[in-house]
Amino acid sequence: MNIYSILGLKKEAILLDSRLYILKAMCAISAGYLLGNAFSITRLDMISVLLGVMYNLEAINVSGVKGGINQMLASTLGALTTGVLVYMMGYNVNVLTVAIGMGLTLFIALKIDYRMVSPVAIFTSIYMTQFIQRDITGNPSVLLTFQLRIAALGLGVLIAITFNYLFSFLYYRQIGKRRLEFAKLQSLIGLEKTLAELSSVETDHQTNNSLLAFVFNDIEMVKANVESMMKENWLPFNRNEKKNLQVIYEIIKSLKIIMHLAYDSNYIHDHENIPINPKDLKSLSAIISTLRSIDFTRKEKKSYALMNVGTSDSDRVSDNIRLMTIEFNKILNLSQTIQ
Numbered sequence: 001m002n003i004y005s006i007l008g009l010k011k012e013a014i015l016l017d018s019r020l021y022i023l024k025a026m027c028a029i030s031a032g033y034l035l036g037n038a039f040s041i042t043r044l045d046m047i048s049v050l051l052g053v054m055y056n057l058e059a060i061n062v063s064g065v066k067g068g069i070n071q072m073l074a075s076t077l078g079a080l081t082t083g084v085l086v087y088m089m090g091y092n093v094n095v096l097t098v099a100i101g102m103g104l105t106l107f108i109a110l111k112i113d114y115r116m117v118s119p120v121a122i123f124t125s126i127y128m129t130q131f132i133q134r135d136i137t138g139n140p141s142v143l144l145t146f147q148l149r150i151a152a153l154g155l156g157v158l159i160a161i162t163f164n165y166l167f168s169f170l171y172y173r174q175i176g177k178r179r180l181e182f183a184k185l186q187s188l189i190g191l192e193k194t195l196a197e198l199s200s201v202e203t204d205h206q207t208n209n210s211l212l213a214f215v216f217n218d219i220e221m222v223k224a225n226v227e228s229m230m231k232e233n234w235l236p237f238n239r240n241e242k243k244n245l246q247v248i249y250e251i252i253k254s255l256k257i258i259m260h261l262a263y264d265s266n267y268i269h270d271h272e273n274i275p276i277n278p279k280d281l282k283s284l285s286a287i288i289s290t291l292r293s294i295d296f297t298r299k300e301k302k303s304y305a306l307m308n309v310g311t312s313d314s315d316r317v318s319d320n321i322r323l324m325t326i327e328f329n330k331i332l333n334l335s336q337t338i339q
Contacts, residue, residue, distance in 0.1 A: 011185070012182055012185060012186075015178045015179070015181050015182040015185070015297075016178070016179075016182060017171055017175065017178065020167065020170060020171055021057070023167075024057060024163055024164075024167045025054065025057055027163060028053050028054075028057060028159055028160060028163040029050060029053055029054065031053075031159050031162075031163070032049050032050050032052075032053040032155070032156055032159050033046070033049075033050065035049075035155060035159065036049035036050070036152065036155060036156075039151075039155070041147070041148060041151050041152075042148075042151055042152045042155050044133075044148055044152075045148050045149065045151075045152040046152070047152075048123075048127070048148075048149055048152035048153045048156065049152045049153070049155050049156045049159075050156060051120060051123065051153070051156060052071075052120065052152070052153040052154070052155065052156020052157045052159075052160065053156040053157075053159050053160045054156075054160075055067075055071065055118075055119060055120050055156075055160075056068040056071065056156070056157050056160035056161065056164075057160050057163065057164065058160075058164050065161055065164070068157040068158075068160060068161050070112055070113050070118065071118045071120045071121065071153075071157065072150075072153065072154060072157055073112055074105070074108055074109040074112050074113075074118045074120075074121035075118065075120050075121045075124040075149075075150070075153055076150055077105075077108045078104070078105035078108055078109065078121045078124050078125050078128075079124045079125075079127075079128050079145075079146050079149055079150060080146065081101070081104045081105065081108065082101035082104065082105060082124070082125050082128040082129060083128050083142040083143075083145065083146045084142075085097060085100055085101050085104070086101070086128060086129060086132070086142055087142045091132060091140040093129045093130070093132075097129055098126075098129050101125050101128065101129055102122070102125050102126075104125075105121055105122065105124065105125035106121075106122075108121070109121045109122075120153065124149060124153070127145075127149055128142075128145060128146070128149065131145065132145050133145045133148055168232075172229070172232075172237075173241060174297070175225070175229065176226055176229060176244060176245050176248045177244075177248065177296050177297050177338070178297060179222045179225050179226060179248075180222065180226075180248045180251060180252060180296045181295065181296045181297050182218070182222060183218065183219050183222040183252055183255055184255070184291060184294065184296060186214075186215045186218040186219060187215060187219065187255045187258065187259060187291070188288060188291060188292055189211065189215060190211065190212050190215040190259050190262055191258070191259075191262055191284065191287065191288050191291070192288060193211055193212070194212075194262040194265060194266055194284070195281065195284050195285060195288060197266050197269065197270075198265060198266070198269055198276050198280075198281060198284070198317070199276070199281055209263075209266075212259065212262065212263050212266070215259055216256070216259060219252060219255055219256050219259065220256070222252055223249070223252050223253070223256065226245060226248055226249050226252060227249070229245055230242075230245050230246070230249065240339045243337075243339075244338055244339060247334050247337050247338055248296075248338070250330070250334055251296075251330075251331050251334050251335065254327040254328070254330050254331050254334075255331070257323075257327050258287075258324045258327050258328065261320040261321075261323055261324045261327075262320075262324070264316075264320055265316075265317045265320045265321070268316050268317050268320075269317060274315065274316070274317055276317060277315065277317075277318055280317060280318050280321040283307070283308075283321050283324075283325055284321055284324070286307060287307070287324060287325065287328050290304060290307070290328075290332070291328070291331075294335060296335065296338065303336070304332045304335075306329045306332060306333075307325050307328060307329055307332075308325070309322055309325050309326055309329070
């Protein structure tokens with residue numbers, strides 16, 4: 001083990017452009033610090049400025065814009081409702097004020113995006129009850145608190161969106177291929193675990209389910225990234241690059257189908273104790289070895305012979321392997337068209 005393997009990032013992190021993300025974060029946080037201190041109002045709440053920057057840095061600009069808008073909307077409405085609540089219930093904040101304010105903020109955030117509650121919106125609700133500003137006469141003011149929070153957060157979000165836009169030009173041509181290579185590596189982990197489970201008499205279904213769940217999440221993340229890139233109308237994609245994104249998207253869908261079939265095969269093997277045909281294990285092993293040899297980030301493309309699909313079988317595991325082979329042949333064909 002060399003020093004680079006100890007101190008360096010994993011290949012998966014590099015494929016997710018983590019190095020460029022670190023650089024982008026350093027540049028964006030520096031801009032946030034300088035601009036935040038440049039304005040008299042935002043310098044009073046630098047934490048909100050810097051949090052707004054970091055929470056909205058994304059690999060894809062369109063994701064950052066949508067996420068930033070959602071966070072601003074949820075935070076603004078949360079700050080407004082919590083502020084009104086504090087004003088009506090009095091500035092001597094108690095447990096009831098904090099609880100109701102948080103409940104209203106969570107409700108609003110989930111109405112905007114039911115998949116995720118923005119951490120910024122949560123912080124805003126706490127902020128409105130715990131960091132109430134005072135006016136020039138020394139009296140607590142909900143209005144000043146609201147103005148300060150939204151101004152500081154808004155500046156941070158604006159800076160993040162700007163840097164998402166600028167940095168996207170540095171790597172947008174390769175990001176699709178790198179994300180696809182990442183999805184391939186994660187799929188290999190799931191398939192290798194599946195092969196080990198199907199080859200073994202004793203199974204650890206719970207552990208395998210957890211691992212495949214992580215693989216599904218990673219593939220879905222990549223799929224969402226590619227979909228976002230396909231919506232980026234402002235990026236100067238040429239015709240070949242647009243075609244590449246569509247091909248990459250189709251390959252990712254096939255990888256997802258293969259992993260679903262692998263999950264089903266594991267389930268059947270664990271719950272029904274169906275004996276596994278050695279030919280199926282050999283076919284799955286061939287899929288793994290061939291997939292491992294493919295590098296989607298390289299310009300040079302190897303030629304791969306299509307695998308023998310076989311015939312339909314009443315055995316569900318065998319049929320799953322057959323369907324996996326069909327999807328993998330699609331991947332082999334599509335991989336040759338990436339430029």
